[in-house]
Amino acid sequence: MAERNTGSHNGAPGGSGTLAGRRALVTGAGQGIGAAVARALAAQGAHVAATDRRAEGVEALAAEHAAAEHAVVDGGSKPGGITPYAMDVTDAAAVHSVVDTVTTRHGPLDILVNVAGILRPGPAAELSDEDWAATFAVNTTGVFHTARAVAPGMAARGRGSIVTVGSNAAGVPRVHMGAYAASKAASAMYTKCLGLELARTGVRCNVVAPGSTDTAMQRALWQDPEAPRRVIDGDPAAYRTGIPLGRIADPSDIAAAVLFLVSDPARHITMQELYVDGGATLR
Structure with a gap:
């Protein structure tokens, strides 16, 4: 029988903190918001599989975190770990391979945060086929690939949290951002539909929509x-x-919103879109 998510969680050994013992996968963790999310999750005790198409960024992040771990003084909160993985979210086979490797090495995933994204700006009627396809391949199909690889295991265990980092451009038209805004709107709605289908299993799916962020x-x-x-x-x-x-916004502002949505205090929140844009969309 699947274990329903009641807010408490007994996971694998890990650091101390509100997410101690939980296992997370973060895409686009090589820089910016993705790196900030990985740091925030690890700071609260989660073991984070930090993924990015370019291995250098997540390897540097993992090394930085390992150095910080050694600096923790006695009595301080022990962070979780960060393990780097090269992964291209547009490659379904690669995504499944990395997820299989992560679960074999570290255990089943409790948290998925979709951050990987690209921006190809340009007039909506003049975008090239390549720019349109590339934008959707990362920003939308990438979310589909990772969720499809992770969600069934979460549902079978009766717990889990998926957060997609979208954009406030998904809800407000932006000049020269037709492909980006459309791709983010699509990934947000996919995440909400997934959340509806998984709700009875105890898996929650939410969206964080940043505005302009210093990345x-x-x-x-x-x-x-x-x-x-x-x-x-x-x-x-x-x-x-x-x-x-x-x-x-600073990337840490977005990471704080993600951290809340994957935490136990948010256990009754699903299919929601949290705008973190300083009020820019006047919502």
Whole structure:
């Protein structure tokens, strides 16, 4: 009989913290929001399989975490671990192979966080076939591949949490972001549909929708020193409101929202989309 998720969890040995003993897989963990999510989960005791298409980023993250572990003083909270894996979310066979390897080495997965994403900006009517296909391959089909590989095991055990990091662009039209916004909207709705189908098994599926966040992807859009100020103040020419809170998010702000949604205090939350954008979408 499947074990239903009642909020408590007895997992494999690990660090101390609210997620002690749990096992997580994070995609796009080589930098930015993905790296921040992996750090946050590990800080709360989870063992994190940090994946990225480029191995260098997750290997550096794991090395950084290992060094921090050695620096923990007696009596301090012991973090979980981070193990790096090269994985291309657009390759279904590769995803299944990595998930199989992770579960064999570390045990069944309790948490999946889909962060991997790309942005190919351009006028909606002028996007190339390649840009459109590549954007959906990572941002939407990648989420499908990882969820399909992980969800059945969670459902069989009667517990688990899946969080997809989307974008506030999924709910508000953005100039030159047609492919990106559409792909994020699709992945958000897929995650909610999955959550509906899995709800009776005790598996929860939610979406975190960031606004402008200080990442390499965001900085690639900035063409001059005044660009960050325009993001905060708004840009009428681009039909874009500013950020009421007056700041661009840090990746740790997004990671904090993910951390809450995978935690026991969120045990009665599923199929929800949490906007973390400083009020930019006026929701």
